[in-house]
Each structure stands twice: as C-alpha cells, then as structure tokens.
Amino acid sequence: MKWTTNNYQLKHSNTALKTIVSLFAVFTLMSCVTTEEFTAANDVNSMDNNLTTLLIDASAKNDTGEKKQIAFLAALAHESGDAMASSGSSKVALAYYRIAAVAYWRDDISSNDNKLLDVIDSTKVLCDALKVEGKAPDRDCFVVQITLLLEVIEDKFGAIANIDQSDFTDGNIADVRNLIDELGYQANSNNAKSQGFFVTFVETIKTNAAFLKNHPTMKTYIVETLLKTTKQYKRSMSEIAAYYRKTNNDEEMTSLNATHPIFVQYGNRPEETQDKRIEKMIEEWLTAE
Amino acid sequence: MDILLVSAGIKAMLRAAQTGIDLSVERKIDNAIFLPTIRLPQSTPLQQVSDFLNEAENIPLRSQAPFTMGWYQPSLSWTYTDADNSQACIAKMLELQSADSLIDSPTEQKNMLIGGRMIEQWRNDNQPPTAWSRMALTLVDIGVEFIAAYPSVMGVDSKGEKLVVAFADELGSLIPNDIEDMGKRHDFENRVLSLFVRSSLSVLAENTKVIIDDEQVAAIVSGVIKPIVVQMENSDIGEVIQYRELITSLIGPSSEAIMRLVANKAEDYIGDNFIDDKALSAVTKAFLNAATETVQSKNIAAVFSKQGLSALLVAGLDVAIKQPEVFFDESNNIDNTAAMQALLSNVASSLSAGVNDTLDKKLSTALAINVINAVGQNASILFKLDASKPWDKLAAGLIQDFSAELSTSLVDGSRIDLFNSEQKQRLTNLILTQISQSPSMLSIHDQTALKVLRGTIAIIQRDNNFMLSNEDWLAFTELLSNAAINDFERLFNKTMSLAGEQEALLTAMLVPLVQRIEQFNSDSAALAWQADTVIHLFTSTVEGLKGNISGLLDKPNIINELLDDLLLKTANDPDQWGSDAIKEYLTLSVKTAITKGVIS
Numbered sequence: 001m002k003w004t005t006n007n008y009q010l011k012h013s014n015t016a017l018k019t020i021v022s023l024f025a026v027f028t029l030m031s032c033v034t035t036e037e038f039t040a041a042n043d044v045n046s047m048d049n050n051l052t053t054l055l056i057d058a059s060a061k062n063d064t065g066e067k068k069q070i071a072f073l074a075a076l077a078h079e080s081g082d083a084m085a086s087s088g089s090s091k092v093a094l095a096y097y098r099i100a101a102v103a104y105w106r107d108d109i110s111s112n113d114n115k116l117l118d119v120i121d122s123t124k125v126l127c128d129a130l131k132v133e134g135k136a137p138d139r140d141c142f143v144v145q146i147t148l149l150l151e152v153i154e155d156k157f158g159a160i161a162n163i164d165q166s167d168f169t170d171g172n173i174a175d176v177r178n179l180i181d182e183l184g185y186q187a188n189s190n191n192a193k194s195q196g197f198f199v200t201f202v203e204t205i206k207t208n209a210a211f212l213k214n215h216p217t218m219k220t221y222i223v224e225t226l227l228k229t230t231k232q233y234k235r236s237m238s239e240i241a242a243y244y245r246k247t248n249n250d251e252e253m254t255s256l257n258a259t260h261p262i263f264v265q266y267g268n269r270p271e272e273t274q275d276k277r278i279e280k281m282i283e284e285w286l287t288a289e
Numbered sequence: 290m291d292i293l294l295v296s297a298g299i300k301a302m303l304r305a306a307q308t309g310i311d312l313s314v315e316r317k318i319d320n321a322i323f324l325p326t327i328r329l330p331q332s333t334p335l336q337q338v339s340d341f342l343n344e345a346e347n348i349p350l351r352s353q354a355p356f357t358m359g360w361y362q363p364s365l366s367w368t369y370t371d372a373d374n375s376q377a378c379i380a381k382m383l384e385l386q387s388a389d390s391l392i393d394s395p396t397e398q399k400n401m402l403i404g405g406r407m408i409e410q411w412r413n414d415n416q417p418p419t420a421w422s423r424m425a426l427t428l429v430d431i432g433v434e435f436i437a438a439y440p441s442v443m444g445v446d447s448k449g450e451k452l453v454v455a456f457a458d459e460l461g462s463l464i465p466n467d468i469e470d471m472g473k474r475h476d477f478e479n480r481v482l483s484l485f486v487r488s489s490l491s492v493l494a495e496n497t498k499v500i501i502d503d504e505q506v507a508a509i510v511s512g513v514i515k516p517i518v519v520q521m522e523n524s525d526i527g528e529v530i531q532y533r534e535l536i537t538s539l540i541g542p543s544s545e546a547i548m549r550l551v552a553n554k555a556e557d558y559i560g561d562n563f564i565d566d567k568a569l570s571a572v573t574k575a576f577l578n579a580a581t582e583t584v585q586s587k588n589i590a591a592v593f594s595k596q597g598l599s600a601l602l603v604a605g606l607d608v609a610i611k612q613p614e615v616f617f618d619e620s621n622n623i624d625n626t627a628a629m630q631a632l633l634s635n636v637a638s639s640l641s642a643g644v645n646d647t648l649d650k651k652l653s654t655a656l657a658i659n660v661i662n663a664v665g666q667n668a669s670i671l672f673k674l675d676a677s678k679p680w681d682k683l684a685a686g687l688i689q690d691f692s693a694e695l696s697t698s699l700v701d702g703s704r705i706d707l708f709n710s711e712q713k714q715r716l717t718n719l720i721l722t723q724i725s726q727s728p729s730m731l732s733i734h735d736q737t738a739l740k741v742l743r744g745t746i747a748i749i750q751r752d753n754n755f756m757l758s759n760e761d762w763l764a765f766t767e768l769l770s771n772a773a774i775n776d777f778e779r780l781f782n783k784t785m786s787l788a789g790e791q792e793a794l795l796t797a798m799l800v801p802l803v804q805r806i807e808q809f810n811s812d813s814a815a816l817a818w819q820a821d822t823v824i825h826l827f828t829s830t831v832e833g834l835k836g837n838i839s840g841l842l843d844k845p846n847i848i849n850e851l852l853d854d855l856l857l858k859t860a861n862d863p864d865q866w867g868s869d870a871i872k873e874y875l876t877l878s879v880k881t882a883i884t885k886g887v888i889s
Contacts, residue, residue, distance in 0.1 A: 001291050038317075039319035042315065044318050048320070051323070052322075055404070056404060056405075091315060094318075095318040098322075102325070106325060137318070138411050138412050139408055139409065139410045140318075143408070153327065153836075154328050154329065157329050158330055160330070161330030165333060166333075167333075179622055200360065214411070214412035215412035217409045218412075219409045220406060221324055221326075228326070232330075235332065235339065235366075239366045239369070242366065242369070245361075255861050264694060267364050267651075272345070272348060272365075272366065273344070274339075274340075274343040277365065
C-alpha cells in the first residue's frame with residue numbers, strides 16, 4: 001500500500017494505520033530531507049494568490065497594466081515549471097504550468113500564444129507519465145488542457161463581435177460565417193475545413209464526462225462555460241441562418257445545417273426557451289459514455 | 290503488538306521521509322485556485338431582444354407585436370427584420386425591462402462581477418484522507434517551518450524533533466478509530482494541535498536548556514487539547530462559531546504560557562517531571578464551562594475580558610501542574626472541576642455586580658489570579674487545617690474582600706489611586722504572597738490578609754504630600770506583610786486607644802507618624818525628612834513594635850514626643866545631624882521609647 005494520490009480512498013479505521021500515519025510525520029522530520037519542493041510549493045501558493053489578484057483587477061479596470069504583470073507571472077511560472085520538471089518534481093511543475101497556462105491565456109498578448117502551446121506540450125508529457133501511475137493531479141492536468149481552447153473561443157467570438165452586425169450583407173455575413181465555421185464546423189466526411197474549436201471543446205468535455213461527474217467545482221465551471229459559449233454560438237448561428245432565409249439562399253442554408261450539427265441538434269430540441277434547450281444539451285454531453 | 294502492524298510500521302518508516310515532504314507539498318499545490326471565466330462579447334441590442342423573448346415569462350410576447358415579425362420558432366430566435374421594427378422591438382423590450390429592473394440584476398451581470406470560480410484539485414473519488422493526513426502533515430509543516438527559522442532547534446536528533454515526534458505519537462488519542470466520529474471538530478482539532486506544537490517549539494527556541502518530554506506532551510494532549518476539542522462535539526452551529534472564537538482568543542495567547550509552565554516544571558522539580566493530565570483536564574474543563582456561562586446577564590469571558598480569562602486559565606493550570614491534588618486526587622475521590630467552575634462564576638458574579646466602578650477589569654482579574662495562586666498553591670494544607678473551609682470558598686471570599694477594600698480605597702485623587710495599574714496589582718500580590726507563606730493565616734485567622742491590606746492602605750492614604758514614592762510604599766507594604774507573618778496578632782489585631790478611638794496597634798502608631806512628618810516638612814526648613822529617613826523611622830518603629838511595648842502602652846504619644854525632641858535637637862545643632870546620624874539615633878531611641886517609655 002503506497003501513500004500516493006491514487007490510494008487516498010483508504011479508510012483509516014484501525015490502529016495500524018494510525019500508527020503508520022504518526023510514523024510518517026515522525027520520520028519525515030528525522031530524515032532532514034531537502035526543503036526545495038517545500039519552498040517551491042509555497043512559491044506556487046504565492047503565485048496563485050498574485051494571479052488571482054491580478055485577474056480580478058484586470059477584469060475590474062480593463063487596462064493593460066495588469067496584463068503586463070500577468071504576462072510576467074506567466075513567464076516566471078513557465079520557467080519555474082521547466083526547472084521543477086527537470087529536477088523530477090512533476091506535480092510541483094504541473095502546478096507552475098497551470099499558473100503559466102492561465103496567465104498566458106489571460107495576458108492577451110498574442111505573441112505569447114506559442115508559449116502557451118509549449119506549456120500544454122510539457123504538461124501533456126508530465127500528465128501522461130503520472131496517469132500511468134495514477135498520480136496525475138486532476139485539476140492541474142485538466143485546466144492546462146482547456147486553456148488554449150478557451151482562449152481561441154474567446155478570440156473568435158471577439159472577432160465576430162467586431163464585424164458590423166446592424167445590417168448584414170453578403171460580404172459581412174460571409175466573414176461571420178467563416179469565423180463561426182472555425183468554431184462550430186463539423187462534418188462526418190469530406191471535411192472542407194478543420195473541426196471547429198467550440199466543437200473540439202465540447203468533444204473534450206464529453207471525453208472527460210466521467211471525470212467531471214466526480215469533480216463538482218470543475219463541473220460547475222465547465223457547465224457555466226458551456227452555457228455561455230453555446231448561447232453565444234447559437235446567437236451568431238441564428239443570425240446567419242436568418243440572413244440565408246431572408247435572401248432565400250437554400251444552398252448555404254443546406255451547407256450550414258450539414259456542417260453545424262450542434263446547431264441542428266439545438267433546433268430539434270422540444271424545450272420552449274433557448275437556455276432550457278442548451279442546458280439539456282449540456283446535460284447530455286456530460287452524461288456521454 | 291501485531292506483527293503486521295510492526296512490519297507496516299517499518300515499511301512506513303522506510304518511505305516516510307520522502308512521502309512526508311511529498312504529501313506536505315501536495316497539500317499546498319492542492320489548494321483550491323481561482324479560475325477565471327471565459328470572456329465573451331456583450332450581446333448586441335438585437336441579440337438582447339432574442340434573449341429577452343427566451344425568458345420563460347416572456348414567451349407570450351413572441352406572438353405579439355412588435356416581436357412576432359422577427360421571431361423564428363425553430364431556433365427560438367428573434368432576428369433583424371427592418372430598421373423600424375427592430376427599433377420598436379428594442380424600445381418595447383427596454384420599457385418592459387425597466388419595470389423589473391429594480392427587482393434583480395441580470396444573471397449575466399452577476400457572473401461578470403464574480404469573474405471566475407474556485408476550483409479544487411481532486412475529484413471526489415480521488416480525495417486524500419483528511420483527518421489523519423492533515424494532522425500529520427500539520428506536524429510536518431510546522432517542523433519544516435522551524436527547520437528554516439531555527440535550525441538549532443529542529444536539527445537531526447534535536448529537542449525540537451523529539452517534541453514533534455512526541456506530539457505525533459499522541460495523535461492516536463485525538464483521532465477516533467472511526468474518523469466519521471470526528472464530526473464538527475475535524476479542522477478545529479488540527480488548529481488547536483498546531484497551536485500547541487508551535488508554542489512548544491517557540492518555548493524551546495527561546496531557551497535551548499528547556500526540556501519538554503514525552504510524558505509532558507502526553508499530559509498536555511489529554512489534559513488540555515482533548516477537553517478543548519471534545520467540548521465542541523454536542524454544540525449546534527451557532528454555539529460552534531462562538532466556541533471557536535472563544536478558543537481562539539482564550540487558548541491562542543495562553544498556549545505559549547502553558548507550555549512554558551510545563552517546561553518550568555522540569556527545571557524546578559528535578560527528578561519529578563510528572564504532570565497530572567487529569568488535574569490539567571479538570572482546570573481546562575472548568576474554564577471552558579465557565580467561559581461560556583453567563584452570570585447576571587454577562588458572559589464570564591466578558592466580565593474578565595478574554596485576555597483576563599486567558600491569564601486566569603494559565604494561573605489555574607500553574608496550580609494544577611504544581612499541586613495537582615488540588616483539582617484531582619483519585620485516592621481521595623477529589624474532582625474539583627465543579628469547584629473551580631463555581632469559583633470563576635462566583636468571582637464573575639461579584640465583579641459584574643459592580644461593587645464600585647473604580648476597580649477596573651485588569652485589576653480585578655489580576656487580583657483573582659493572585660488569590661488563585663496564593664490559595665491554590667496551599668490548598669492541600671488549607672484543607673488539612675480546616676476541612677470546613679474548602680479552598681474555592683476561601684479564594685472566593687478573599688477575592689470578594691480584597692475587591693471591596695480596593696474599591697473603597699480607590700476613590701478619585703486618593704493616594705492609592707495614584708498608583709499605576711501594575712503597582713496596584715503588586716500591592717495586593719505582595720500581601721497575598723507573604724501571608725500565604727504561612728498558610729494557616731489564610732485559613733485559621735479569618736480576614737488576616739484583609740486586615741493587613743486594610744492597615745497598609747490606611748497608612749499609605751495619609752501621605753497627601755508624596756512623602757514617599759509609590760515604589761517606596763510598595764517596599765513598606767512588603768515590610769508590613771513580612772512583619773504580619775510573625776506578629777499579626779499584635780500589629781494588626783491588638784488595639785490601643787489613641788485620641789479616644791480604638792485602633793490596631795500598627796495603624797495607631799504609624800498614621801500619626803505620617804501626619805507628624807508631613808507637618809514637620811511643611812513647617813520646618815531645619816529638618817526636611819527625606820524618604821530614606823522616613824523609611825528608617827517606619828522600619829525602626831515596626832521592629833520596635835515586635836518587641837517589648839510596655840513603654841509605649843504607658844505613654845502612647847512617646848514616639849511623637851521623640852520626634853519633637855529630635856526636631857529641637859536638629860534645630861539647635863544642625864551640624865551634628867546628618868541623615869546617617871538621624872538614622873543611628875532613631876534605631877536606638879525608637880526602640881528605647883517603645884520599650885521603656887522614655888526618650889534617650
């Protein structure tokens with residue numbers, strides 16, 4: 001029996017285990033082991049606190065001062081994560097990578113996107129290795145995995161919002177369509193385009209449905225994110241579809257329906273409000289086998 | 290011990306070193322973190338119309354003008370039709386929304402304000418074990434902290450390391466076999482434990498000669514920590530909140546003082562480090578019960594103030610460490626938990642009754658502490674001297690009498706009132722400490738200590754012109770308390786008639802002396818009585834009163850006559866009378882005057 005994260009469900013209902021746990025505290029001190037990881041863990045706590053403050057400040061003030069500090073924090077965490085990974089402290093490295101990933105996502109500096117990709121790659125290597133032993137930290141591995149998708153989804157919806165939508169024309173509706181395809185495109189065969197990022201996000205969630213079922217705080221976060229993104233996706237899709245109907249563009253309408261199954265799925269639902277329909281869809285995604 | 294247990298223990302030992310740090314680190318990196326929510330563009334006014342018509346209460350509006358024109362049922366969307374209709378729809382929506390705007394803010398706005406969520410590290414089926422690992426990790430954490438701050442305390446094979454090991458060995462007595470039984474005390478127990486571990490290590494850090502051994506740690510865990518955490522088990526949530534607050538302010542500041550008492554026990558009683566956990570437990574329980582009790586519509590913690598109650602707890606535990614049989618004696622079937630609680634309640638009652646507002650909380654509490662110390666340390670002897678006067682009743686009576694006497698004396702502008710708070714505390718403590726050196730005086734002679742206090746104060750109060758400093762008067766108080774040990778009966782109980790009034794001998798002698806000297810100092814430039822000379826006069830007089838006083842009884846004014854004579858002599862021949870000469874003269878002549886009734 002190892003004292004590892006995958007064995008945490010141990011029930012300590014006998015004196016033998018009580019003794020063991022007491023002993024581990026005892027011998028930890030007696031061995032006078034290195035405190036490098038201990039110091040790094042304190043550093044992780046401190047960085048997390050700083051990042052939280054910066055994120056909240058940045059959100060409230062909406063200026064660039066905090067963004068620069070977030071970018072600096074991202075670089076620092078990235079570097080520390082690499083150092084801990086090199087010294088074999090995978091879990092601490094992953095905590096640093098998680099901070100770096102969230103910070104790179106929220107620094108809004110596009111030239112840092114490739115660094116986020118580096119972090120995701122490094123995280124994947126460590127998480128895959130730890131998963132074999134059943135030791136991969138649930139939250140940190142999952143969060144890093146979704147940060148890039150969240151950033152891209154934000155970017156694409158932001159780009160759609162920048163197009164003048166007060167009076168659609170063939171020209172600007174095509175621009176919206178291209179962007180919405182980058183989010184929701186999905187075809188069974190003869191794919192003309194890559195699968196959309198929003199679809200990838202939904203697929204990622206479906207793949208992790210069992211994990212999320214047992215992780216209440218992460219699940220709540222994901223449900224909220226899906227609600228917001230699906231609603232935003234539906235808004236844009238409705239406007240494009242309305243324009244095609246108005247202009248009697250059956251060809252594009254058919255193409256739209258064929259390549260955006262999530263929107264079709266939404267349209268076929270019986271619920272009376274969009275939120276109810278979306279909630280039901282999310283419920284189904286999160287119960288996917 | 291089961292062989293499997295031994296082998297499991299050995300395996301744990303072999304890997305515990307790294308595992309301990311691993312788990313400690315994991316706990317830190319497992320803290321819940323803030324994850325920001327995705328930022329999406331705010332909806333356009335036209336999209337807001339669509340969202341508006343998707344609210345359940347607005348469904349009927351979809352088929353009504355002006356909304357019906359742009360409504361598309363399959364996708365539950367309202368989309369742009371033409372400029373006029375769009376404007377009409379936006380206007381209507383705003384009109385309808387404004388009626389509801391004061392009711393609640395839209396969910397979207399609320400979410401924007403929050404901006405993120407706290408996310409835990411582990412999924413439910415992958416959670417670390419809580420109580421055991423957390424408490425063990427707490428010990429590891431504190432140990433590692435001290436390694437960094439005090440390497441000499443926490444090095445390999447050090448006292449600090451052994452101390453943490455001793456606490457680790459006691460975890461078994463704090464955590465029930467079935468962890469579910471821990472209930473509400475889950476985190477609380479961890480906090481209280483860590484408080485005492487830190488305090489113990491701090492005591493070691495400040496004095497490396499100190500020893501706190503395994504038995505003493507065991508006594509603290511079962512005698513103090515366990516009663517504190519068990520007390521919370523049956524409380525409802527409101528009481529739990531109050532209790533946690535009380536413990537934070539009561540035990541927080543006390544824990545270091547308590548561990549210092551434990552350490553001192555080893556230093557003071559070489560060869561006898563035994564600390565009775567049952568006596569500690571009796572005191573702790575009594576305090577916890579009393580602290581939550583209410584007397585005369587005031588909570589006891591409020592009567593003494595939390596700091597005061599904390600100091601009282603330390604005083605009680607001091608007695609429990611030095612004289613455990615006062616609180617718990619199995620062979621004599623004594624468990625004085627209730628008596629201690631009653632003592633606190635009684636004292637709190639009399640204090641909250643507000644005999645006099647001149648007695649502040651700090652002084653009241655200090656008085657109670659001094660009495661508990663004086664009476665508690667002698668409780669066994671007192672019980673043997675007079676079994677009808679239990680120590681708790683005796684202590685309550687003393688506190689009450691002293692409080693009343695001080696209250697009366699501390700009127701505005703009185704000489705005693707000009708003592709600072711610490712000096713007032715020392716005044717009472719000097720008397721109690723000296724008198725308790727002869728325990729029989731606390732018990733057999735009723736109000737012995739009170740009469741000494743009353744007599745001392747009566748003399749000090751006459752010093753209207755600051756003849757002596759506060760510190761000089763405290764030295765004088767010590768002189769009188771010492772004299773009372775052997776000559777209480779004569780000095781404080783025997784009376785003599787002076788100016789038609791019966792007074793205790795001591796006050797009958799010294800009060801007029803104080804007045805006389807003050808008069809000298811104001812009338813005569815020839816002989817100004819300095820503090821040193823005055824103290825010498827008092828000392829000579831008190832010493833004289835301890836001996837043959839037949840001369841004084843024949844001539845009650847003899848000392849005053851002596852002073853008049855001295856004044857005359859110094860006026861006639863000032864060169865001869867330096868302070869040393871005066872003191873030399875007083876030493877001989879005061880004794881002769883008291884013994885023979887003549888001036889030499």
